[in-house]
Amino acid sequence: MRRSQPTLMKKHNRIYGGIFIMSPRRVAICDPKDSQVILGTHAFLKDKRYSNVELMEPNMFLTVDPELNKQRRRQIGPSMSLASLKHMEPAILEAGPKQLHAKWDRDIEQSKDGQTARICYHSDFVLMTFDVISSLGFGHAHRSLTSGDTRVAKWVKSTFVLIFLQAIMPIIKSMFFRRFIAKSLYSEFDAFFALSTQAVNNRKKLLANLSSNEDKPKDMLQSYIDAEDPESRIRMTSGQVITETIISLLAGSDTSSNTLAWAIHLLLLHPHYLARVVEEVREAFDRDHLIIYSESKASLPFLEACIYESLRLIPVTTTLPRFLPRGGATLHGHSIPEGYNCSISISAVNTNPEVWERPDEFYPERFLDNEANKRTVLTFSAGVRVCPGKNLAWMEIQSTMANIFNKYDLELPEDALFTPDRVDESGLPILMPCTVASTCVPKFPGRDCVVVVSKRK
Numbered sequence: 124m125r126r127s128q129p130t131l132m133k134k135h136n137r138i139y140g141g142i143f144i145m146s147p148r149r150v151a152i153c154d155p156k157d158s159q160v161i162l163g164t165h166a167f168l169k170d171k172r173y174s175n176v177e178l179m180e181p182n183m184f185l186t187v188d189p190e191l192n193k194q195r196r197r198q199i200g201p202s203m204s205l206a207s208l209k210h211m212e213p214a215i216l217e218a219g220p221k222q223l224h225a226k227w228d229r230d231i232e233q234s235k236d237g238q239t240a241r242i243c244y245h246s247d248f249v250l251m252t253f254d255v256i257s258s259l260g261f262g263h264a265h266r267s268l269t270s271g272d273t274r275v276a277k278w279v280k281s282t283f284v285l286i287f288l289q290a291i292m293p294i295i296k297s298m299f300f301r302r303f304i305a306k307s308l309y310s311e312f313d314a315f316f317a318l319s320t321q322a323v324n325n326r327k328k329l330l331a332n333l334s335s336n337e338d339k340p341k342d343m344l345q346s347y348i349d350a351e352d353p354e355s356r357i358r359m360t361s362g363q364v365i366t367e368t369i370i371s372l373l374a375g376s377d378t379s380s381n382t383l384a385w386a387i388h389l390l391l392l393h394p395h396y397l398a399r400v401v402e403e404v405r406e407a408f409d410r411d412h413l414i415i416y417s418e419s420k421a422s423l424p425f426l427e428a429c430i431y432e433s434l435r436l437i438p439v440t441t442t443l444p445r446f447l448p449r450g451g452a453t454l455h456g457h458s459i460p461e462g463y464n465c466s467i468s469i470s471a472v473n474t475n476p477e478v479w480e481r482p483d484e485f486y487p488e489r490f491l492d493n494e495a496n497k498r499t500v501l502t503f504s505a506g507v508r509v510c511p512g513k514n515l516a517w518m519e520i521q522s523t524m525a526n527i528f529n530k531y532d533l534e535l536p537e538d539a540l541f542t543p544d545r546v547d548e549s550g551l552p553i554l555m556p557c558t559v560a561s562t563c564v565p566k567f568p569g570r571d572c573v574v575v576v577s578k579r580k
C-alpha cells in the first residue's frame with residue numbers, strides 16, 4: 124500500500140490496527156501513544172526529503188537538524204505566544220473578519236435582490252488567511268480579498284508547489300528545469316522572495332528613523348527581527364528573517380483557510396449544531412460587536428468544541444513523516460529496524476476507534492469540558508516540532524467564525540450537492556470530496572463550498 128490518503132489510512136487502521144506496513148521500509152502509525160513517543164523527541168528525525176529543498180536559507184520547517192530547529196524555536200517561539208499575539212490582534216481582525224464583512228456586505232448589496240449573496244467561502248477564506256499572515260509578516264496591508272488583486276497569493280501557491288516538487292523530485296533543481304520546464308514556478312518564487320526582501324529592508328529603514336522603541340510596529344516581522352535566542356544571544360540575519368517570514372506564510376495560510384472551510388461545511392451538514400452555535404454567539408454578543416479571541420474563548424465553548432471536532436475529523440495536514448533512529452524502536456509491541464520511515468497518520472490517530480467513541484461522527488459535545496480529548500487531537504502535531512503557529516491559527520479561526528455567525532445567516536443553496544439528508548450507509552452526512560497533497564483541500568470548492576449569505580435577521 125503506497126498511498127497515504129486519509130480515508131485509506133483510516134480504513135487500514137480498522138483492519139490492521141495501530142501499526143501496519145505501507146510499503147517496503149515504511150510503516151504507518153495510527154495510535155496516539157505511539158505518536159507521542161515518536162513526536163516527543165528529536166531522535167525521530169523529520170523525513171530527509173525535506174532537506175532536498177534548496178530555495179531559501181535553512182529554516183525551522185524544512186530543517187532536519189534538531190539543533191537549528193531548537194534554536195529557531197527559542198528565537199521565534201515567544202512571538203507566537205498568546206501574550207505577543209494579543210498585540211497583533213488588531214491587525215488580525217482588520218485583515219480577517221473585518222475585511223470578510225466588507226466583502227460579504229458588498230456582495231449582498233450588489234446581489235440581484237440586495238438581500239442574499241451566493242458566496243464561495245473557500246476562496247474567500249484562502250485570500251483572507253493570506254491577507255492576515257501577510258499583514259503580520261510583511262508589515263504591509265495586502266487586501267487581496269477586497270481588492271481582487273490575487274497576484275501575491277498566487278506566488279505563494281507556486282512557492283508551495285516548488286517546495287513540494289524539490290522535496291520529492293530533486294531533478295527539478297537542475298538548470299534545465301529552472302530555465303525551461305519549471306520556469307514560471309521559479310520566476311514566481313523569485314518575485315515572492317523579492318517582495319519579502321523589500322519588506323525586511325523597508326522595515327529596517329523605518330527602524331533606523333524611530334526615536335523610541337515604543338513606536339515599533341507590532342507584528343510578526345518586527346518580532347522576527349527582534350527575536351533573540353536566550354541561550355546564545357544570537358539573532359537572525361536579514362536572510363533568515365526573510366526565509367522564516369516566507370515559511371510562516373506558506374505554513375499558515377492554506378492550513379487555516381482549509382480548516383475554516385471544513386468547519387463551515389461540517390456545520391452546514393449538521394444544522395442542529397449550526398443553530399446551537401449561532402444561538403450561543405448571539406446570546407453572548409450584540410450584533411454590532413466585533414468579537415475578539417479572548418471574548419470568544421471565554422463565552423463560546425460550543426463554538427470551540429465544533430472547531431476541535433472539525434480539526435479532529437478533517438485534519439488539513441494528513442501525515443507526519445519521521446525516520447527511525449539508530450537502533451530502531453519498539454512501537455505498538457513491534458520492533459522496527461533503524462532506517463525505516465514511519466508515517467504518523469493524523470487522520471487515523473484522530474479517528475482511532477480504540478480511543479474515540481463514534482469516531483466518524485461529527486459530535487462536538489465530546490470536547491465540552493474535556494481537556495484530555497482536546498489534547499489527543501493531533502492536527503497541530505505534538506511534541507518537539509509541534510506547530511508554532513497554533514495560537515495564531517486558533518485566534519484567526521475562532522474569531523472569524525464567531526463574527527460570521529454574529530453578523531450573517533448562512534444557508535446551503537438549493538442546488539447544493541452535499542446536504543444533511545444525503546447520508547451514507549451509517550446514516551452520516553456524506554462529505555464533499557477532497558484532494559490530498561500537502562493539505563486536505565476541497566476538490567471542487569466552486570461547486571461544494573457555496574453558501575447563501577444574508578445579513579442576520
Ligand code: HEM
Nearest residue numbers: 183184371374375378379382440502503504508510512516
Ligand atoms: C489550522 C492551521 C494549522 C494547522 C492545522 C497546522 C499544522 C501543522 C502541523 C501538523 C505541523 C507539523 C508538520 C511536520 O512536523 O511535518 C506544523 C508545523 C509548522 N507550522 Fe503549522 N499549522 C497551522 C497553522 C500555522 C500557522 C498560522 C503558522 C505560522 C504562522 C504555522 C507555522 C508552522 C511552522 C513554522 C511549522 C514547522 C515547525 C517545525 O517543523 O518545527 N502553522 N503545522
